[in-house]
Amino acid sequence: MAGLDEFANRMSRISVExxxxxxxxxxxxxxxxxxxxxxxxxxxxxxxxxxxxxELDQAFQKLFPAHVPGEKGSTATANAEIAIERAEAAIEQFDIGKNSSIHISNSLPYIGALNDGHSKQAPADFVKLAVMDGLATVRNAKILKD
Known part of the structure; x- marks a missing residue:
């Protein structure tokens, strides 16, 4: 039985890993x-x-004003930095034992038009390209240590 107990303990450690x-x-x-x-x-x-x-477990449904209001892209970097910092803080709270998903969303009514290429500042489907970037990031993720 020691062999089975040892095996069960090893499988338990692997499942946690x-x-x-x-x-x-x-x-x-x-x-x-x-x-x-x-x-x-x-x-x-x-x-x-x-x-x-x-957001964890559900998409955020509300809207914000610009973190740093500007004109003609004058506050692009500042708004990006704040949005990324806030999103990363939420993502860091993800706990696989408590949460089922991480939702990255934008509720602005015109975000779809921007993603469709309405602005010359970004290619159409920039959201899809971002998802592909995320997938590439974890394509070779190490789930088990050697």
């Missing part, structure tokens, strides 16, 4: 998507960049 590896991969993917999508979002007043949010 897998859970931790999956949790970290989810966080890494969400951070990559967040950074890419925020930085790719076209900027005029800063409102579109400011409305990207990360």
């Amino acid at each position: 897998v859970e931790g590896g999956v949790e970290q991969a989810m966080k890494d993917c969400a951070v990559a998507v967040t950074r890419t999508v925020i930085n790719a979002t076209p900027v005029d007043t800063g409102r579109a960049r400011s409305n990207w949010t990360a």
Whole structure:
């Protein structure tokens, strides 16, 4: 029986390691998507960049004014930095034992038009490109340590 107990203990340790590896991969993917999508979002007043949010278990439904209001993209970097910082703080709270998902969303009514290429500042489908960047980030994730 010692062999079976040892095997059960080893499997239990591996399951904890897998859970931790999956949790970290989810966080890494969400951070990559967040950074890419925020930085790719076209900027005029800063409102579109400011409305990207990360929430656990459900999408954020409200709207924000620009974190740092501006004109003609004058506050693009400042709004991106604040939005990324806030999103990363939410993502860091993800716990695979308590949460089921990380939602990265933007509730602005015109975010779809921007993603469709309405602005010459960003290519169409910049959201899809950000998701692909997130997937590339975790493609070779180490779920189990050697």
